[in-house]
Amino acid sequence: MLTTHRFTEKVVFVTGAASGIGRAAALAFSAEGARVAIADRTEATLEHLRAEIEAAGGEVLAIRCDVSLPEEVEAAIAGTVERFGRLDCAFNNAGVENRATPVHEIELDEWDRILDINLRGTFLCMKYELAQMVRQGGGVVVNTSSGAGIRGVAGGAAYAASKHAIIGLTRSAALDYARKNIRVNAILPGNIETPMMDRFTGGDVQKAIDLEPVGRLGKPEEIAEAVLWMCSDLGGFVTGAATVIDGGWSL
Template identity: 55%
Template sequence: MTTNQVGQFAGKVAFVTGAGTGIGRAAALAFAREGAQVAVVGRTLADNDETVRLVTEQGGQAVAVVCDITDEAQVQAALAKTIDTYGRLDFAFNNAGVEQHKAPAAELAMAEWDRIVNIDLRGTFLCMKHEIPLILAQGGGAIVNTSSGAGLIGIKQNAAYCAAKHGIIGMTRSAALDYADQNLRINAVCPGFIDTPMMDRFTHNSEQEREKVIEQEPIGRAGMPEEIANAAVWLCSASSSFVVGHALAVDGGQVIL
């Protein structure tokens, strides 16, 4: 399928998970602005459709793809739909994830541990596992996995989330070495506190709780989804051509406190 888009990613295809809201939606819009055709991947069709509408409104091309990333068959089907629609895959932003219900480590329910690790770590791995052959078939490209500031430091009462996000970084670095000599660069982005629906849930929609969170940001504010999206686009671009296996903190200085 041809496109009349212009930009550094013209003629390329990006697969973005968690694209129905927040960082994923901002990333879908950012990739489209650079000329990429975008697979908007998420669990909720209405959210995906809204992202597609926004992409189309700005002159881009996108297709909505419903997918639960913990289900390998659904991941494979989502990628197959992307290939059927656009004929190729060049970039993937594996961004889908969920936050943990806070609890001290010894009080963390095993069901909650399993939920977080299954979505945040296993789901990211399943996407990457099945994206890699498709990107290699095009002669290379880039994958960006969303870790977190919690993948670089410890966060109180978040043992499962920290374990999963640390795991994403280790997985990213290992896979990056597997394919660095095949023109496939794999990196991770590590957001700080970002103004998204996840932030609202994390702070229980409490302005007081929100202020406590923002106090942890040296920059004095929460990040915006577009700031993470821009980092993901950069990590897929020729401007980062020598960046391999890196975990890029985009966090307002939080992890160097």
């Protein structure tokens, strides 16, 4: 990835930051000068990331946060603003996969778990992020949907439903805030080389590779680069977009 200084003095908030796409994005934002607030439920790996960013000379705030809990999300945004003074970009990436199950066998607790984290969590983050951006006069939000947000996935109804809904949420918010100097977009990753993919395939990632027309999994850094572009001035005319980055999987 080409390192520039697109985000010098910018403040960026990243959820699901402890691993995978979130981790790659946090590192990329920091490398380009951003002050980064990293949020995740997994404290140990979050602390490893904090130490890595600091060792590279970055300024970082690590926040343990369950995005499904409004009080924790509100506190995370408030803590970010208290530490850094503002919020320029937010990458709402926290999410979980479901256990592969046909619809009639999905337990209600499992349905609620997926929707609470993936959809409710994205909404809660947006609620408090956008309120801050309105107060300060602008900002950018990027949400993680999925290739499963535009197609069906056998055994993945809960996950696909949550990711379809994120696109609708993103596009509606883009219209709500278009004249307030706030852009809202979504990325739709395909099969990416992350711990989530390992869990979903039971360690047999070749099954996911076989689904990709390009013959490989995507890299977290490739998704992160798209997020940075959306948040940069070069993406300044983009809002309400649902950008597919999936190696042709959804075609």
